[in-house]
Amino acid sequence: MPAMLPTRLRVASATLSLFCMSMFGASQAATPPEHEAALQAIIAAFEEQYVFPEMRPRIAQHLKEAERSGRYDTQDAAEFAERVTADLQQVSGDKHLWLSVDPAGYAAAMETDNDDERVQAMWQRLALREHHGLTEMKVLGGNVRYLRISRFDWLNDQSGAAYDRAMSFLKDGDAVIIDLRGNGGGSHSAVRHLVSHFMDGDVLEMTFLEGSKPPVQSRTHEHLPAGRLKGMPLYVLIDLSSASAAEAFAYDVQQFKLGELVGGKTVGAANNNTLLPVAPNFILSISYGRPVHPVSNTNWEGVGVTPSVAADPAQALEVAHSLALKRLSERDGVSEENLLEYTWARAAVEASLHPVTFTKDRLQRLAGSYGSYKVEFRDGTLWLIRRDRAPARLSPMTADGLFAVERINGVRVKLTGKTMEVFRPGQPQPQVLPRA
Structure with missing residues (x-):
C-alpha cells in the first residue's frame, strides 16, 4: 500500500529558489523500507494530481523501473532524493519536480492545524528581511534607473507598498533596467503588480489552468499609486538561473513587446508547483497547474525565455546600460545637455566592456x-x-x-x-x- 500523503503545502505561485537552495539537504540515513514507502507515496501523488494526465503513467513507470534496477538502493536520504529528482526531471522535462530532505519542513507540514500559519510566517520573515525581494535600487549614468529583484515575494497589504515606492523611483528615470539574474521565482501576484506598470489596466496577462477547475485569469491592475511607466525604455536582465515567476515577467516583456531582454536563456520552468510532505523527512515538489499566455497561447515550460540581446550574463548589466544610452542618444528631440550626459556615461560603460591596456x-x-x-x-x-x-x-x-x-x-x-x-x-x- 502506498504511504498516505497529508494535506499539501501549496506555493503561492511557481517558485524554485526558496526550496532549491539546499535541495537535497544534509546527509541523513534512512532504511530501505522507508525509501520504498516514500517512492510509493511519490508515485501515488503523481498518479493523482500531476498537471499533465497523459504523463502520469509514464512518470510512474519510469520510477518503478528505476526501483527494480536497484537505482534507489541507498541508505543516504540525500542521495535517494537526488536520484529521484534527476529521474523525475529527465522523464518529464519539468524543472518544478524535485525531492528534498527537509526534516523541519516535513515536521511543519505534519502539523496540519498550523500549516497555513507556519508557511505564511516563513514567507513573511523572508520577505521582510529582504525587502520583498527588491534588494537594490540605484541611479546609473545618464539617469538610467536600476532595480534588482532577487525573488518575487508577496505579502498581502505589505509588498504592494514596497513595489509602489520602487516604481516611483524608476518612473523618474530616462530608462529602466530590471535585473532578474539569479531570481528563482516567487509569487505571481508580484509579477502581476510589476508588469501592470508597463501596460494598460484590465488587460488579460495570464490564464492559469488546474485540472478540471475553471480557469483563473490574471489581469493587469487598473489603479496604481505610482502611476504607469508605459513607453519607458525597459531592459530586463535574465540568465540560466532566472526561473518560474521571474520567467513569467520576462515572458510578458517578450510577448507584449514591452522592452528588451538582455543576457542568456532562462531555465524553462513555467508550471505551478505545490509542496507535499513524504515520510520520513522528505518534501516533494509537484506541478499541479500551468499558465497560458494570451499572446502565444502557450508558455515557456521546457524551452525557457530567449533574450532579444544575447550577452554574457556577467556583463548583461553593462550591455543593457550601453544599449539604453545609445538609444536615448538617438531619440528625436534629445536636448544637447542630455546628449552630452548620455555620451559621457556610455564612454565609461564601453570602457568596462572593452578594457584597453597600455605598454x-x-x-x-x-x-x-x-x-x-x-x-x-x-x-x-x-x-x-x-x-x-x-x-x-x-x-x-x-x-x-x-x-x-x-x-x-x-x-x-x-x-x-x-x-x-x-x-x-x-x-x-x-x-x-x-x-x-
Missing part, C-alpha cells in the same frame, strides 16, 4: 608636466598629481589615450604626448594644457 613604454612617454598638473609613472601605472591634493590613479578608457581620474568627481583626461585635455562632466569642450 609600460607608452605610459612612460605620457608622463610629464601639464600646466599645474603633473603626470607620474609609478607602480606600472600613471598618477595625476596636483598641489595639495592626494595623487589620483589614471585608468585607461580608450586606446587613443583617454583616462578616467579616480576619486575626482568623474573627471577624465586625454594624454596625447603633447597636450593633456581635461574633460569635466557637463562641459562640452575640454581644457587643453600643453606639455612643459
Whole structure:
C-alpha cells in the first residue's frame, strides 16, 4: 500500500529558489523500507494530481523501473532524493519536480492545524528581511534607473507598498533596467503588480489552468499609486538561473513587446508547483497547474525565455546600460545637455566592456608636466598629481589615450604626448594644457 500523503503545502505561485537552495539537504540515513514507502507515496501523488494526465503513467513507470534496477538502493536520504529528482526531471522535462530532505519542513507540514500559519510566517520573515525581494535600487549614468529583484515575494497589504515606492523611483528615470539574474521565482501576484506598470489596466496577462477547475485569469491592475511607466525604455536582465515567476515577467516583456531582454536563456520552468510532505523527512515538489499566455497561447515550460540581446550574463548589466544610452542618444528631440550626459556615461560603460591596456613604454612617454598638473609613472601605472591634493590613479578608457581620474568627481583626461585635455562632466569642450 502506498504511504498516505497529508494535506499539501501549496506555493503561492511557481517558485524554485526558496526550496532549491539546499535541495537535497544534509546527509541523513534512512532504511530501505522507508525509501520504498516514500517512492510509493511519490508515485501515488503523481498518479493523482500531476498537471499533465497523459504523463502520469509514464512518470510512474519510469520510477518503478528505476526501483527494480536497484537505482534507489541507498541508505543516504540525500542521495535517494537526488536520484529521484534527476529521474523525475529527465522523464518529464519539468524543472518544478524535485525531492528534498527537509526534516523541519516535513515536521511543519505534519502539523496540519498550523500549516497555513507556519508557511505564511516563513514567507513573511523572508520577505521582510529582504525587502520583498527588491534588494537594490540605484541611479546609473545618464539617469538610467536600476532595480534588482532577487525573488518575487508577496505579502498581502505589505509588498504592494514596497513595489509602489520602487516604481516611483524608476518612473523618474530616462530608462529602466530590471535585473532578474539569479531570481528563482516567487509569487505571481508580484509579477502581476510589476508588469501592470508597463501596460494598460484590465488587460488579460495570464490564464492559469488546474485540472478540471475553471480557469483563473490574471489581469493587469487598473489603479496604481505610482502611476504607469508605459513607453519607458525597459531592459530586463535574465540568465540560466532566472526561473518560474521571474520567467513569467520576462515572458510578458517578450510577448507584449514591452522592452528588451538582455543576457542568456532562462531555465524553462513555467508550471505551478505545490509542496507535499513524504515520510520520513522528505518534501516533494509537484506541478499541479500551468499558465497560458494570451499572446502565444502557450508558455515557456521546457524551452525557457530567449533574450532579444544575447550577452554574457556577467556583463548583461553593462550591455543593457550601453544599449539604453545609445538609444536615448538617438531619440528625436534629445536636448544637447542630455546628449552630452548620455555620451559621457556610455564612454565609461564601453570602457568596462572593452578594457584597453597600455605598454609600460607608452605610459612612460605620457608622463610629464601639464600646466599645474603633473603626470607620474609609478607602480606600472600613471598618477595625476596636483598641489595639495592626494595623487589620483589614471585608468585607461580608450586606446587613443583617454583616462578616467579616480576619486575626482568623474573627471577624465586625454594624454596625447603633447597636450593633456581635461574633460569635466557637463562641459562640452575640454581644457587643453600643453606639455612643459
